[in-house]
Amino acid sequence: MIIINQLLRKLIIKRLHYTCIFILVVIILLNKLLVNKRNEVSTTSYNPAIYRNLDMTFTQICESLLNTEPNQTFAKQYEQYSTKQHYIDQWKALNDCTIIRNSFKYLLWSNKEELDYPIGFTFTVYENIERVARLLRLLYRPHNLYCIHVDRKASDDFYHSIINLARCFGKNVEIIKRSQSVSVKWGYFSVLDSFLKCTKIMLNNTKIQWKYVMNINGKELPLRTNWELIKALKALNGANIVGCTIKNGPKKRVPRRKPSFNVTWIKGSFLAVLRREFVTYIHTSPYSIELLNILREEQHLKKIPDEMFLSTLAYNPQLQAPGACKEFYPPNENDSQSTFVSRFVLWKPKQCVTGRRYHTICMLGVQHLYNLTKRQEFFVNKFQNGFYDAAYDCLEYWILKKMQNERVTGRLDPTFNAKFYAELHCSKNHI
Template sequence: MYCLRERKEVNKDLFICMLMICSVIFLFYFLDNTSIVHDYAESTRSYNESTHLYLQNKYFGENSKQKIIGCKNIFEWDMSGVETARNSVTQDLKYWTHIKYQELTRNCSCFFEKRGYITHFLTTEEQRFPIAFSIIMYKNVQQVERLLRAIYRPQNIYCIHVDSKADIDIYKSISEISHCFENVFVLRKRIKVIWGKMSVLTPEILCMEELWKRHKTWKYFINLTGQEFPLQTNYELVKILKAYNGKNDISVAKNESRRCSGRSRTPPPYGIQIMKGAVHIAVTRSYVDYVLHDRRARVILKWMSHACAVPDEEFFATLNYNSHLQVPGSYKGYTRKSYLGRFKVWKSSIHYLRNITSPCYGKWVRSICIFSLKDLRRLSTRKELFANKFHLHENPLTYTCMEELIFNRTRDEFEGKRTLNASWYHQRSIS
């Protein structure tokens, strides 16, 4: 196959390819610096006609590599034709093995083309609002690679941590993928992550440190696991995060001082109230700066590491809900504002009773719903940023339909057929 031939056999083709790439780079540089590419926030996604058509054909035209199987009916619970679609995605699932990824990434240009990555910022508003992501994974290279593809833009930056319990082939495949990108990297230090232990927080802090050092302009940090998927396009994420107006999105359930009582001989430092939340956050760059460089954050983290039962559920929320700590973007006092970072369906009695309108059509794993086909309609209307959880190999069609949803919305935004009114999110930001 052409994409897998050794580099020494394609020197001529690579030379021609490099000339074409340089021409395109020059074109985009010229267009950007002559203000021909305009901000979509002012009107629509307007480029000059030739550039717009080029991008439209490359990413959304007939040559697009995005697998389109026609999920529209499935989102409406019309299951006719499901078996044909399921067979198609199942065969695709078997094709992408560790070896296949390692082979294809020998030629990064072919990898981008074959996998259908959007390697252009698409709008100046997105270009000017880069986002930093961490992805914490321990299995399933294909699912993580497809998550990366769904959220990838060249202006963003991505840190991936591979659990030390994961097979070496997983680490090798993800590393080979990351080598094709200047803005994707895999942590060399691998932590053995154990639920309820400090090891859940450690990879997040390590990624924060690397993201801080490697990229100086990202605006918000969002941490993910390999089993999540976006409910919004990158453009919508930018609009939503800008509507937050410099505030953090961190969940909180209640004051949970008892979760850290009896485990330490010393009281909580700085008179903090212990708050229970979640490890999943969407926070400003200034919040990350505080976590990494403020002495109070380091003291609190060290105390929680031996005092709290589940430190990953307390650390981020406690910083955000103790206003006297003066954490950038934090909440003023204890309040239960809407948390929009994740959509999850819990089986526990309290959550389940509150979510009678949100049953689980998939299956329960550790009290969390693993979404399936009949969950798609609800997922398509949620306002949260990401959904948790998906199991690609058990529900490949569900995952593929979510990919198709985000792809179609990105295309419609690019073609001026879809926009987002972020006022709903602004009203829920913390003043």
């Protein structure tokens, strides 16, 4: 009996020994897996195939500028700092799409939520193929739809570069034909006309049923990833994002001819986010068509009609435009529900820290980066080529880093808050 007990004791000890070894091996393997995962995530902060022009030293500078608000003396040294995008020159010289595709193929990861929710983008461009290419690669997904209008005043070389660029991305990037393009002039009807041409083409595309459309220009960058945009758009609950600032004015901008129906002209912003049904309404509703004709009659006058048209449709609920707000609700810096989330723009700031303005808009620099990463808007406007290019580079690096982290972790950035968009006034009060 004693011998049997001793044998059983030895057997139990031996089993415990092997069990402990097994648990230890599992712990080591799990730890190695976690370390590799952390390393994989950490490498997203510097991946030469993605960041192309940024060396390791400059990414460290970007991290500093993005995480700490710099003093003016430190920021000033980056006013003329430039990081040349050599791969764009190589692509143009060789006309080899492989060069362009290698710059964005790592960014094409999409989850099912993104695939099920295509978005449309319209671009109005006239110069700087490099910036257009960089912007498009940040926004491009094979399941989205894109339309580019090249200003009639742009050179033939630029137009053909855009054609070649679109070919490198895919058939879902459509270009307005040269014969149908317009000469876009700020303040005139041509600004609105270029957008209308693109949205008409996009509505006629039967392959991609986009949910919302956003109008973009070449001097902007996104603050949201594609996945974040979709989460935010869903949170809008069917509303549009259209700015509003002034009722019945300014008087000098209100058209002379009165519409045949009751309507209040509203000044707002042309930089909007519109649901598909609203865009269909623009092209088919008798109310919309009459307002467009009234504005077109004064296309020779500098009345900035693009800032009147969308806002008027979006804040006159009696016109029954899909997603229109039920009441006029102008922005108030003390009311987050009134935030115009389509764009972050420094309009007529008391102090423009970069010292340069364009049409009353403060040009952005590295001084703004720290605050930009904390904004809720979809896009930021405006960057000027050759002026604080480091700000453009670093913000591009920041959004690329977020995109890569989404791919690696399968999760949104922890700072993203979809509820913010659900709480906007028009998200809760719209047709």
